[in-house]
Amino acid sequence: MSMQIKVSVSNDVLLDELGNVLSDRRGLYARLAGDAEAFMRRVGPGIAAQNHRTADTLGARRTGHLENAYAAIEGDSDNDEARLWVPRASRLRAAFGAYRLTPVNGSRYLTLPVHPDAYGRRARELRDLFFMRVGPAGVPVLARRAEGRQQEGLKRRTYQRRKTRARYTIAEILYVLATSVDIPAQPGLIPFDELTEAIGISAEAYLDEAVERSRPT
Amino acid sequence: MSTAAEIARIRDLLPTTLGTAEIRSQIAADIRARSVFSARVGKLVFLDAIKMVIDELAAGRTDFATARWYLAESLREMGYTPEGGFPDAPPGEVPPAIAATLQDLSSRRRLNLIVETQLALVRGRGQQLRGTHRQRLFEFPAWELTRAIDRRVPRNWGGRHASAATPKSRRVDPRPRWIIAGGQLHPSGRLVALKGDPIWGELGASGNFDDALDVDYPPFCFNSGMRWIEVGRADALELGIRGPNGESIDEWLSQDHPTLVDTQSGIPAPQASVKGIDPELRKVFEKSSGIRVVETTATTKGNEAEVRATLARRKAARAKRMAELEAQAIQKGGPGA
Numbered sequence A: 001m002s003m004q005i006k007v008s009v010s011n012d013v014l015l016d017e018l019g020n021v022l023s024d025r026r027g028l029y030a031r032l033a034g035d036a037e038a039f040m041r042r043v044g045p046g047i048a049a050q051n052h053r054t055a056d057t058l059g060a061r062r063t064g065h066l067e068n069a070y071a072a073i074e075g076d077s078d079n080d081e082a083r084l085w086v087p088r089a090s091r092l093r094a095a096f097g098a099y100r101l102t103p104v105n106g107s108r109y110l111t112l113p114v115h116p117d118a119y120g121r122r123a124r125e126l127r128d129l130f131f132m133r134v135g136p137a138g139v140p141v142l143a144r145r146a147e148g149r150q151q152e153g154l155k156r157r158t159y160q161r162r163k164t165r166a167r168y169t170i171a172e173i174l175y176v177l178a179t180s181v182d183i184p185a186q187p188g189l190i191p192f193d194e195l196t197e198a199i200g201i202s203a204e205a206y207l208d209e210a211v212e213r214s215r216p217t
Numbered sequence B: 001m002s003t004a005a006e007i008a009r010i011r012d013l014l015p016t017t018l019g020t021a022e023i024r025s026q027i028a029a030d031i032r033a034r035s036v037f038s039a040r041v042g043k044l045v046f047l048d049a050i051k052m053v054i055d056e057l058a059a060g061r062t063d064f065a066t067a068r069w070y071l072a073e074s075l076r077e078m079g080y081t082p083e084g085g086f087p088d089a090p091p092g093e094v095p096p097a098i099a100a101t102l103q104d105l106s107s108r109r110r111l112n113l114i115v116e117t118q119l120a121l122v123r124g125r126g127q128q129l130r131g132t133h134r135q136r137l138f139e140f141p142a143w144e145l146t147r148a149i150d151r152r153v154p155r156n157w158g159g160r161h162a163s164a165a166t167p168k169s170r171r172v173d174p175r176p177r178w179i180i181a182g183g184q185l186h187p188s189g190r191l192v193a194l195k196g197d198p199i200w201g202e203l204g205a206s207g208n209f210d211d212a213l214d215v216d217y218p219p220f221c222f223n224s225g226m227r228w229i230e231v232g233r234a235d236a237l238e239l240g241i242r243g244p245n246g247e248s249i250d251e252w253l254s255q256d257h258p259t260l261v262d263t264q265s266g267i268p269a270p271q272a273s274v275k276g277i278d279p280e281l282r283k284v285f286e287k288s289s290g291i292r293v294v295e296t297t298a299t300t301k302g303n304e305a306e307v308r309a310t311l312a313r314r315k316a317a318r319a320k321r322m323a324e325l326e327a328q329a330i331q332k333g334g335p336g337a
Helices: A012-023 A026-048 A053-058 A065-071 A091-096 A192-214 B004-012 B021-033 B044-058 B064-077 B108-131 B134-139 B198-203 B233-239 B249-253 B279-289 B303-332
Strands: A074-077 A082-085 A099-101 A110-113 A130-134 A139-156 A163-178 A181-183 B142-147 B191-194 B226-231
Touching (some): A012 A026, B064 B108, B108 B226, B191 B233
Antiparallel strands (some): A099 A181, B142 B191
16 A cells, blocks of 8 residues: 655745655654554454354354454554554455465364354364264264263164164264365455545644644744 | 836935935835735745846836836746746645736736835835934924825725725724724824824734735835825924824934834835745745745734644544544444455
């Protein structure tokens, strides 16, 4: 993002002050970086509050991962520019475009939580998980025994010619395992248009304050 | 073309009691250095042309029509147009003017105003210097302000000029300028005060009147048409003219009376309006001319409050817009964004 600043003055005293401000722009860039960071931290919680689809769908408690991502946005600057740093390893990456998520650290699968107890927790944190395949496609999952839950049904025993009644232990699926996941783009996570205008407003405020300092009291 | 008589009349207006051509040129130099412009004129080259023209006029080397022609040619060479102003001026710095109006620098009316004002200042200052010579002071201790040239819409100087022809804008303050400047109206209606009385400075103070020229001698303000007539001692005594604090004529004349002037020749400190001029060019101009560049009184009066009010409005507008941007950002960040 680049910005062109045009200044029109008709007062030599004012021009001196603005000249000082624009010749050494460290202060200006620091102000822009700070205001951009503050803007994102103000709007972030509001955007995050609308984007907990998985937790809401599962009925799980929100982890606040998106709020944490917004809180981790930082601005910095130097003599030449102002910068805004957005954590890449977060959901905010989708603001810059779609991407494919794949396992890391030698893992074979991604664990996608499909149970409220699994949301926000790593598979290794849960005990008594076992691997199994379900459905006609044999989808790999991690499941556990549902304590105290049994279901009556018909079961054919291998040595009998007809099914007899038996009680089954229900298995709860906690994670669906996947080798990769495509995350769609979500540009609204970072309001680029509003952020650009906010930075422009910040620059105007900075120069107006220079004008204010140049006026005799 | 003006006649030699007009040129001679111009010469006669300069204080002959001061004698030498060097003093006359010094007065003229001081007068031309004090160039008074409206906020639209910000071209140093044109300022320099005016200086040269006044120099020639004051020295009697040219006439009024030639001076006006020279200024018009200077503007033409600089590429000035009423609609576009000076070609190299910052955009919007010089508002467009309607051709042939007073705002049009190249118009006859505007050029006449510039030259007439400068010439009137030379005359007024010359009359003041001539009138404050020691011998002259004793014989003619006072000035009377009278109208030399009729005006279609005269200003209200002594309370008798306001008429149905007076624009409504001037009817807002019906008080005569003489009263506003702190003077007392004589029963005869004559506007008389001792030479050096502070009222003469008040009449020409821009702090009192927007059209004043910051001088303590006629014409006091643009296109006033007013002049001084010297009042003899006998006449002043008969009228009962006294100093501002009741001093008698002799008591008053025995004192030193500071005026608006602060230079050796008694000419007001040279000031130039260079609003809109490139700062580097302004510095060169100051160094080469010796002129002190200041804000014009017409632009500084009330300017501080206006600037502060503008800054406050902008700040409030920014806060409002920022709140709108935050709301928009949150709304756009919803599911499916």
